[in-house]
Amino acid sequence: MTSPSDAVLMITDSPLEASPPAARWPAIARVEPLGELGKIDLSPYTAILVDADLSNTANIDRLKKSLLALERTIPRYFLVAEGRRVEIVQANVLGAHATEPRPLTADGLERLLSSTARQSLKEMLDSSSAAVAQAASRALGTAFEALRTNTSFDSASVAEASDTIVDSVGTDGLGQWLDTVRAHHQGTYQHCLLVTGVLTNFAQKVGMSSADISKLTTAGLLHDIGKATIPVAILEKPGKLTPAEFVQIARHPLEGYDYLKAHANLSTDILAAVRSHHEYLDGSGYPDGLVASQIGDLTRIVTICDIYGALSERRAYKPAMSPPEALAILEDMSAAGKLEPALVRALRGAVEAA
Ligand SMILES: [Fe+2]
Ligand SMILES: [Fe+2]
Structure with a gap:
């Protein structure tokens, strides 16, 4: 398993069984339920990947508390329902560096993690x-x-x-x-x-x-x-x-x-x-x-x-x-x-x- 010092923390509001196993995507070092977010030290991770319903205000409140306090140098990525503007807008508010359509694929993860291929949020909003x-x-x-x-x-x-x-x-x-x-x-x-x-x-x-x-x-x-x-x-x-x-x-x-x-x-x-x-x-x-x-x-x-x-x-x-x-x-x-x-x-x- 990749060590937390160079790895992604995934936060999800889905039951953990349904989340991608770290074995399938080695870059994801750890998967935690959204409910635990307040108890996790985010600082050792190189990126945070959020897969949660961003139209849910309770989810947004939890994410805001942790992510807005986090160093801007740690990128945060969000999975969103394609074309669902309410989620794209919320990801933007939460300081998203990039978004990918849900469900996550190996290619999608690679796009998120490669600094050159990040999809501009502004472009996504315009289109x-x-x-x-x-x-x-x-x-x-x-x-x-x-x-x-x-x-x-x-x-x-x-x-x-x-x-x-x-x-x-x-x-x-x-x-x-x-x-x-x-x-x-x-x-x-x-x-x-x-x-x-x-x-x-x-x-x-x-x-x-x-x-x-x-x-x-x-x-x-x-x-x-x-x-x-x-x-x-x-x-x-x-x-x-x-x-x-x-x-x-x-x-x-x-x-x-x-x-x-x-x-x-x-x-x-x-x-x-x-x-x-x-x-x-x-x-x-x-x-x-x-x-x-x-x-x-x-x-x-x-x-x-x-x-x-x-x-x-x-x-x-x-x-x-x-x-x-x-x-x-x-x-x-x-x-x-x-x-x-x-x-x-x-x-x-x-x-x-x-
Ligand atoms: Fe009418
Ligand atoms: Fe009318």
């Missing part, structure tokens, strides 16, 4: 912006199809998409998210991804808690899921809708609400946002004609960001509206008593800060 939007779009596709066929809802993939969007918008900003989505996606998915980015940025810029940021992001992804039941020809119609077509479209909030209430374990305010995101404070919206006192905060925010997202969409028949033009329309609607002025002002601040 993953489009990957995040792609994964979110796949999760949306699955959710839309599940509603259409009235089958089970995959809450894990929606939660993961929501996490990665929070990281992507937080790291690269709203502008990059909107550009990426406009370049790669169309129609209803483009709309849902744009609205989600606008909501995430809003929640981050006004300083909401991470629980509320995640709620708003999930609400953004799911707000129009009821459109899965509406014919695409109506959804994508470039011109004005006939009254009969509007009646069909106007069913989507209730369709989405009924499906999610039956199939997903979501908080009541996310469900309310799905049902009521087309309601206006003056009672002129649909499907229930609610008035201000009946419309909660989360719903009000989703409504405003939904409109902003719709105006910012690029379609074959219309260019994307600029942020000042879109904000001016929201301000007119707020002056007319339909939207909450304070929230529209907060959105202006959030968009300008982005």
Whole structure:
């Protein structure tokens, strides 16, 4: 066995039986469970290799305590799920010198340990912006199809998409998210991804808690899921809708609400946002004609960001509206008593800060 003086310490949150035996990879001198990290002297090792779920906050807290106190000259490497931005971002925060996709292979280990072939974290983050939007779009596709066929809802993939969007918008900003989505996606998915980015940025810029940021992001992804039941020809119609077509479209909030209430374990305010995101404070919206006192905060925010997202969409028949033009329309609607002025002002601040 390699001596600790020139060897790697591997830290894992998996059961030790499942971890690579040191015999297979002689460079790994020792494998220890993450729970023991606080008790181990890290200083004799030439590198630390972490294989732990970096979306888990308890894991992050443990790692921070030990790794941030450790000499920067001892490189730390992380295994991450490929394309899972939340893990890449956390690895970066923990001072990663390099990352490799999980599961570790002999080649991967060699890449990590060879100083010349280290993958730049920045490159990995840049290339993953489009990957995040792609994964979110796949999760949306699955959710839309599940509603259409009235089958089970995959809450894990929606939660993961929501996490990665929070990281992507937080790291690269709203502008990059909107550009990426406009370049790669169309129609209803483009709309849902744009609205989600606008909501995430809003929640981050006004300083909401991470629980509320995640709620708003999930609400953004799911707000129009009821459109899965509406014919695409109506959804994508470039011109004005006939009254009969509007009646069909106007069913989507209730369709989405009924499906999610039956199939997903979501908080009541996310469900309310799905049902009521087309309601206006003056009672002129649909499907229930609610008035201000009946419309909660989360719903009000989703409504405003939904409109902003719709105006910012690029379609074959219309260019994307600029942020000042879109904000001016929201301000007119707020002056007319339909939207909450304070929230529209907060959105202006959030968009300008982005
Ligand atoms: Fe909608
Ligand atoms: Fe919408």
